[in-house]
């Protein structure tokens with residue numbers, strides 16, 4: 309099998325070459341992202357392997373089908389960049405549902421600690437032999453309340469980490485997890501209650517029509533003054549302009565963003581020599597209480613290895629057994645079974 313691999317970074321290749329060789333799958337690595345302009349590169353391949361900022365919309369899917377490309381193998385968990393309704397009945401869509409929830413949850417906590425203990429400031433200060441402590445006062449996490457939106461794999465690991473710090477947890481999920489509440493320090497509540505009572509709000513739900521801008525002007529207004537916002541999930545969960553306004557008004561005490569609404573324009577690339585046109589991103593980055601990382605929460609050795617292993621296994625399952633447990637959308641199936649782009 310031959311796969312066209314889009315948005316390739318140097319750290320992708322070793323694991324994919326290793327696991328691919330074991331299963332007889334070769335990858336042709338393209339640095340460009342998949343979109344309407346680049347889809348032609350997939351001609352002659354059995355499938356495409358794509359990541360979070362590749363575009364798999366209706367036009368791209370139609371062009372892939374015309375070229376007899378049979379599979380979209382996502383090497384990530386989220387699939388908001390795929391038009392699942394259009395894909396249904398046309399092309400196989402595989403994903404990696406979990407590769408290391410620890411990588412993302414630990415990054416969320418790393419960002420939180422960095423922010424509230426001013427590590428980002430201290431790092432720069434001491435590099436310049438400035439050992440002053442003014443402006444460095446943080447706060448204890450112990451005893452604070454964290455609101456966790458989305459209690460799936462990553463959300464639950466993040467809750468475990470927060471419990472290790474002695475924090476109280478208010479959770480919200482469309483489908484609450486059985487057995488998570490302990491009647492004391494971990495409780496499911498409504499979104500309104502979560503916003504009103506959390507010192508920190510952390511997002512761990514997928515991006516869907518329902519969760520788009522779940523953090524906006526109205527929800528920020530419901531939050532405690534000085535709330536710390538963590539987003540390691542998907543950029544468009546947060547209305548970036550409303551967040552900037554919240555930072556300026558001091559309603560938001562700090563924000564830690566691993567993802568950004570318009571990140572596909574910038575993230576994973578070096579723009580250090582360029583004039584960045586996105587004023588909201590530039591202004592957010594300029595704030596002393598905003599930390600931005602470039603969608604790197606997943607980026608651990610363990611996660612990269614698991615991503616490659618599962619992606620290759622998904623492809624092998626589909627071609628060898630004609631079925632794959634990580635298929636999102638059956639190419640030949642009953643459209644009635646496809647709800648919200650997921651097959652049940």
Ligand code: NAD
Nearest residue numbers: 386458459460461462481482483512513514540541605606
């Ligand atoms: P998961 O599917 O295990 O958990 C998602 C949870 O969100 C589920 O419990 C689900 O019921 C809940 N949910 C669905 N709709 C909801 C809604 N409307 N309101 C509240 N909760 C809702 O997924 P996961 O592995 O925990 O990953 C969570 C998200 O993290 C992914 O969707 C992805 O967007 C993001 N992610 C980011 C990175 C990164 O590098 N920054 C890496 C992996 C995943």
